[in-house]
Amino acid sequence: MNNxxxxxxxxxxxxxxxxxxxxxxxxxKRRLTGAIAIVxxxxxxxxxxxxxxxxxxxxxFEEKAKVNRVRALRIVAPRGNIxxxxxxxxxxNRPSFNVVWTREDAPDPDQVIxxxxxILGDDITTILDRIRAGEDTPKYLPLxxxxxxxxxxxxxxxxxxxxxxxxxIEVVPAREYLYGNLASHLVGYLGEINRAELENSHxxxxxxxxxxxxxxxxxxEKELRGEKGIQxxxxxxxxxxxxxxxxxxxxxxxxxKLTIDADLQVAAEKAMKGLAGAVIATEVNTGRLLxxxxxxxxxxxxxxxxxxxxxxxxxxxxxxxxxPNKAIQGQYPPASTYKMVTALAGLGEGIITPDTVVDCTGxxxxxxxxxxxxxRSGHGKVDLKRxxxxxxxxxxxxxxxxLNVDRLASYARSLGLGQKTGINLExxxxxxxxxxxxxxxxxNKAWQPGETLSIVIGQGFNLTxxxxxxxxxxxxxxxxxxxxxxxxxxxxxxxxxAVQQFAPIRTGEFNDKEANLELIRQGLVxxxxxxxxxxxxxxxxxxxVAGKTGTAQVVHLSYAEDLGDEKLVPxxxxxxxxFTCFAPAEKPEIAVTVLVEHGRxxxxxxxxxxxxxxxxxxxxxxxxxxxxxxx
Numbered sequence: 001m002n003n004x005x006x007x008x009x010x011x012x013x014x015x016x017x018x019x020x021x022x023x024x025x026x027x028x029k030r031r032l033t034g035a036i037a038i039v040x041x042x043x044x045x046x047x048x049x050x051x052x053x054x055x056x057x058x059x060x061f062e063e064k065a066k067v068n069r070v071r072a073l074r075i076v077a078p079r080g081n082i083x084x085x086x087x088x089x090x091x092x093n094r095p096s097f098n099v100v101w102t103r104e105d106a107p108d109p110d111q112v113i114x115x116x117x118x119i120l121g122d123d124i125t126t127i128l129d130r131i132r133a134g135e136d137t138p139k140y141l142p143l144x145x146x147x148x149x150x151x152x153x154x155x156x157x158x159x160x161x162x163x164x165x166x167x168x169i170e171v172v173p174a175r176e177y178l179y180g181n182l183a184s185h186l187v188g189y190l191g192e193i194n195r196a197e198l199e200n201s202h203x204x205x206x207x208x209x210x211x212x213x214x215x216x217x218x219x220x221e222k223e224l225r226g227e228k229g230i231q232x233x234x235x236x237x238x239x240x241x242x243x244x245x246x247x248x249x250x251x252x253x254x255x256x257k258l259t260i261d262a263d264l265q266v267a268a269e270k271a272m273k274g275l276a277g278a279v280i281a282t283e284v285n286t287g288r289l290l291x292x293x294x295x296x297x298x299x300x301x302x303x304x305x306x307x308x309x310x311x312x313x314x315x316x317x318x319x320x321x322x323x324p325n326k327a328i329q330g331q332y333p334p335a336s337t338y339k340m341v342t343a344l345a346g347l348g349e350g351i352i353t354p355d356t357v358v359d360c361t362g363x364x365x366x367x368x369x370x371x372x373x374x375x376r377s378g379h380g381k382v383d384l385k386r387x388x389x390x391x392x393x394x395x396x397x398x399x400x401x402x403l404n405v406d407r408l409a410s411y412a413r414s415l416g417l418g419q420k421t422g423i424n425l426e427x428x429x430x431x432x433x434x435x436x437x438x439x440x441x442x443x444n445k446a447w448q449p450g451e452t453l454s455i456v457i458g459q460g461f462n463l464t465x466x467x468x469x470x471x472x473x474x475x476x477x478x479x480x481x482x483x484x485x486x487x488x489x490x491x492x493x494x495x496x497x498a499v500q501q502f503a504p505i506r507t508g509e510f511n512d513k514e515a516n517l518e519l520i521r522q523g524l525v526x527x528x529x530x531x532x533x534x535x536x537x538x539x540x541x542x543x544x545v546a547g548k549t550g551t552a553q554v555v556h557l558s559y560a561e562d563l564g565d566e567k568l569v570p571x572x573x574x575x576x577x578x579f580t581c582f583a584p585a586e587k588p589e590i591a592v593t594v595l596v597e598h599g600r601x602x603x604x605x606x607x608x609x610x611x612x613x614x615x616x617x618x619x620x621x622x623x624x625x626x627x628x629x630x631x
Contacts, residue, residue, distance in 0.1 A: 091178065096171070183260055188212055255491070259487050278326040342396050361378040428465075
């Protein structure tokens with residue numbers, strides 16, 4: 001009985017044990033299945049990630065890896081050379097050493113910036129400004145930190161480059177001015193590309209590139225810049241170059257041959273030294289520029305390595321105002337050079353003839369106002385020829401009394417005044433030739449007869465540029481043909497082949513009788529060569545010069561009279577001095593125009609400067625000073 005009970009208990013125990021093993025086994029199986037699923041999921045994730053990195057993104061990461069190992073360095077192309085009309089080299093290139101920095105290669109950029117600040121002698125803020133300017137540039141591309149460093153700085157950086165990770169020296173061509181600042185406003189200068197220019201460059205430029213900012217360097221940027229080359233180099237983790245892998249040479253830019261004559265330009269600039277103003281000389285029968293001076297000149301070398309704030313401020317503060325190109329942007333009353341227009345209008349409208357005589361007593365009255373001649377004692381009885389020669393104001397006042405301002409404006413515009421000449425330079429000014437409608441529109445007032453008297457002698461509202469006055473002079477000299485001023489003769493590719501040539505361009509014709517133009521030319525010959533002519537300081541022994549002086553009032557004449565001595569008049573209130581001429585008078589070749597700001601008198605200040613240009617052009621020497629009458 002007892003044995004039976006023990007057996008029964010044993011069987012029940014075995015059954016319970018079997019049931020427990022089955023439950024634990026089930027749990028174990030579930031756990032194992034879950035673990036396998038997790039492992040499989042992890043493996044799947046890894047596989048997918050590997051596929052994403054190696055297949056889907058493989059090309060992208062491969063290229064990034066190449067960038068880390070292989071760098072593509074730009075090679076800046078040499079800009080085209082600039083020659084004068086006689087093939088004298090004016091502007092070329094020289095090696096310049098720039099400091100560039102690749103941020104990706106610098107583990108501690110703050111430390112690099114501090115070291116560079118001491119080495120380059122720049123404030124940290126200056127360096128940071130350059131870095132911020134290129135913040136949109138990928139970190140693997142170099143940023144320009146300093147241009148045109150000196151030899152001592154170059155050697156120091158090269159000897160300490162292990163302490164300057166990511167910093168390297170880039171050798172680029174920089175402008176070299178063999179004639180100094182010659183024709184500085186015409187040729188212009190280069191500057192670093194700004195953000196707006198970079199955004200509009202359509203990928204043709206990179207941050208740190210230099211391009212033309214003014215003058216022909218800007219106008220002919222595309223022709224001058226050339227095509228960049230590229231150099232593939234292997235670098236280490238700190239950006240230091242290990243070896244060169246491949247290289248594509250840059251293509252130099254095209255050369256430009258100017259119409260400017262370097263010898264004439266030098267003579268004109270030397271004559272204008274210390275003065276403010278402009279000198280223009282052109283070929284009468286083609287419109288080609290021989291001289292374009294705006295004085296004072298720009299300091300071109302200041303722009304080579306990036307102009308400093310102090311140098312820029314010094315130009316802004318200079319009372320002689322060197323920044324604008326005064327030949328095309330300076331606007332001045334034409335003074336008595338405008339009497340050519342008045343004389344042609346008087347002849348053309350039948351108001352005067354060559355024999356018309358006016359008695360100049362020194363002034364005339366109109367209403368309650370007196371209009372004086374520059375010669376207070378008067379010129380006596382004068383005809384047209386003598387009126388031009390001695391610049392008699394009263395003669396032209398009498399013509400003005402019978403001239404309508406609108407008819408006068410028509411003659412002025414037909415000679416090229418009051419409008420842009422079309423020269424291929426930026427920011428040319430149009431000047432101003434007033435009309436009755438212009439005054440009504442501008443001031444809401446009617447034109448007054450007394451205002452015409454101011455206009456006929458080149459004062460009042462009249463404004464012209466030196467280039468416009470030269471264009472007028474050349475048109476009178478050549479018989480009435482108006483040419484567009486040009487300063488480029490041809491563009492030449494790196495192989496020496498002319499790819500573009502510039503022929504003279506006729507833009508208009510002064511439709512008046514040749515006999516009237518001849519009368520004006522005779523009067524201009526007398527102005528320079530007659531004993532009482534106002535332009536005697538431009539006369540030459542062997543060459544007949546024809547010209548016209550002018551003195552443009554800056555303040556009312558009574559101001560200088562009140563002081564008693566014109567030398568006491570402050571500089572900014574002194575009259576501007578004009579002289580414009582052509583030669584030889586019998587067969588004109590060259591027209592020269594001089595404007596000296598606050599130079600007082602055209603006869604004593606501007607005429608001698610024109611003479612220096614003429615002597616160089618005709619290869620003659622004449623040191624005579626005629627001490628002409630003032631005008």
